[in-house]
Amino acid sequence: MAKTGNKNIQAKLVLLGDMGTGKTSLVLRFVKGQFYDYQESTIGAAFFTQVLSLNEATIKFDIWDTAGQERYYSLAPMYYRGAAAAVVVYDITSMDSFERAKKWVQELQRQENPNLVTVLVANKADLATKRLVENEVGEQYAKENGLLFFETSAKTAQNVNELFYEIAKRLAKASPSRPAGMKLHNRSQEAGRRAFCCSS
Numbered sequence: 001m002a003k004t005g006n007k008n009i010q011a012k013l014v015l016l017g018d019m020g021t022g023k024t025s026l027v028l029r030f031v032k033g034q035f036y037d038y039q040e041s042t043i044g045a046a047f048f049t050q051v052l053s054l055n056e057a058t059i060k061f062d063i064w065d066t067a068g069q070e071r072y073y074s075l076a077p078m079y080y081r082g083a084a085a086a087v088v089v090y091d092i093t094s095m096d097s098f099e100r101a102k103k104w105v106q107e108l109q110r111q112e113n114p115n116l117v118t119v120l121v122a123n124k125a126d127l128a129t130k131r132l133v134e135n136e137v138g139e140q141y142a143k144e145n146g147l148l149f150f151e152t153s154a155k156t157a158q159n160v161n162e163l164f165y166e167i168a169k170r171l172a173k174a175s176p177s178r179p180a181g182m183k184l185h186n187r188s189q190e191a192g193r194r195a196f197c198c199s200s
């Protein structure tokens with residue numbers, strides 16, 4: 001529990017990236033601590049919440065897990081607009097997914113939201129024998145573009161909590177001190193968006 005006087009932060013977080021890169025699996029690992037070998041494809045987008053308590057703040061994440069298919073592409077801005085953090089995921093066994101991740105990064109950069117905490121995530125690190133995107137390549141791209149970078153495995157849980165903790169820490173640092181209980185978010189706008197939500 002947060003100590004009295006701590007910051008309470010509500011933060012919208014969006015996951016972007018090709019279908020099959022493991023976005024839903026990363027969220028389920030973070031929110032439920034589980035991994036499913038057979039993970040159903042996300043339709044449209046799915047909504048999850050998770051609370052992380054740091055010493056200095058409590059962060060409530062509103063997580064939008066997007067589908068990744070081209071046919072949902074035009075919906076993406078609805079999910080990343082107003083986001084405090086964006087997690088762009090690729091699969092280390094797919095060069096195409098890395099190229100797609102770069103496109104998402106460029107699109108986010110065009111939004112000119114300097115406060116957006118953007119993370120590049122190289123998922124499926126457990127599949128080292130099938131690796132096609134070297135760690136250094138992802139890391140270098142992230143560095144050049146001012147992104148945080150993590151290699152993760154939703155399957156083994158490698159770096160998954162670390163990824164969300166790092167985001168939480170950045171958000172806590174960036175957020176001005178304010179009395180606990182005060183919301184940073186306009187809930188009435190969110191309510192409309194939830195109509196698109198499928199599962200939690």
Ligand code: G3D
Pocket residue numbers: 017018019020021022023024025026036037038039040041042067068123124125126127152153154155156
């Ligand atoms: P998406 O939400 O980005 O579309 P999913 O991706 O989370 O649906 O995952 C796509 C497939 O990759 C799923 O397998 C899932 O189990 C697998 N996967 C996700 N993360 C990892 C990981 O870190 N390591 C490994 N080895 N597999 C992972 P299926 O078989 O259902 O397609």
Ligand code: MG
Pocket residue numbers: 023024025040041042065066067
């Ligand atoms: Mg999914």
